Amino acid sequence: EIIYENPFEPEKLLSAAEWMDEDMLDLITDRLLNKFPNTYAFTKGLAETYLASHAKHLPLAIIRPSIIGSTWREPIPGFVDNYMGPSGVLAAYLTGLLRVWFADTTVKPNIIPVDIVVNMMIAISWYTWQQTNANTHISPSVFNCCAGDEEIVQSRPTSEQWLKIASEQVHSHSIGYQCQFRWPRTTITLNKDVCCILHL
Numbered sequence: 001e002i003i004y005e006n007p008f009e010p011e012k013l014l015s016a017a018e019w020m021d022e023d024m025l026d027l028i029t030d031r032l033l034n035k036f037p038n039t040y041a042f043t044k045g046l047a048e049t050y051l052a053s054h055a056k057h058l059p060l061a062i063i064r065p066s067i068i069g070s071t072w073r074e075p076i077p078g079f080v081d082n083y084m085g086p087s088g089v090l091a092a093y094l095t096g097l098l099r100v101w102f103a104d105t106t107v108k109p110n111i112i113p114v115d116i117v118v119n120m121m122i123a124i125s126w127y128t129w130q131q132t133n134a135n136t137h138i139s140p141s142v143f144n145c146c147a148g149d150e151e152i153v154q155s156r157p158t159s160e161q162w163l164k165i166a167s168e169q170v171h172s173h174s175i176g177y178q179c180q181f182r183w184p185r186t187t188i189t190l191n192k193d194v195c196c197i198l199h200l
Contacts, residue, residue, distance in 0.1 A: 001064070001142040006049040008032065013046065051140050059132040060139045061124045065117045066146035072113035086111055093163050093186055100198040101188045105160040110147045120145045160188055 013032075017025065029039065036042040048062055070080035070087060080087045086109065092098035124143055131141075163186060189195055 001144050003048045003052045003062070003140070003142060004045065006045050007034070008046065008049075010046045010050040048140075048142075056139050058139055059128050060141075061128045062140050062142045063117070063121055063124060064142065064144050064146075065120075066110040066112050066144075068114050068117055069111040070113065071115040074115040080114075090163075096185070098186050100195055101186050102190070102192070102195045103188050104190055105188050112146055117145050163188075 033039065033042050036045060051060060051062065067085055069085065070078050082088075083091050089098065089101070093101075120143070128141065187194075187198055189198075
């Protein structure tokens with residue numbers, strides 16, 4: 001994998017952000033994002049650009065995980081200690097708090113268990129050190145950490161099926177009822193108007 005070219009210099013953007021107010025930043029956000037889907041991906045790209053130009057002398061590797069989910073095996077299957085990403089969506093859904101979700105029902109999320117990501121980080125750290133010692137390391141090297149090829153992703157459940165499976169698992173084991181605000185039922189839509197109305 002490579003670091004993709006970014007048309008903006010991170011230092012100049014940081015400098016501009018110091019004197020611009022939020023309204024001004026909002027006005028230029030769409031122009032800055034260009035092909036990036038959101039500010040999260042954009043700032044990750046900026047960080048990579050910065051490292052590529054300022055850290056070539058370091059034994060550096062960049063790991064790009066897809067959507068990080070709960071553990072696969074370690075320390076125990078399904079372990080999670082936060083409400084970030086898919087864990088937050090599941091928690092909101094299973095407690096009955098998520099009533100409408102602005103999402104595509106046909107999307108098959110590329111979720112990677114956190115223990116696989118951590119193991120990959122350890123392995124790549126070792127690999128980078130070995131390459132550095134052998135003077136064959138090109139810094140920064142970039143690695144993707146995701147579910148695999150398109151065929152594997154396509155065999156996974158869609159976002160809608162994902163919520164249904166989670167609900168069945170929780171209710172079949174009679175757990176989670178004490179935490180429920182109301183019975184889980186979520187409308188998933190890509191229609192912004194419907195989403196806004198259902199949020200009322």
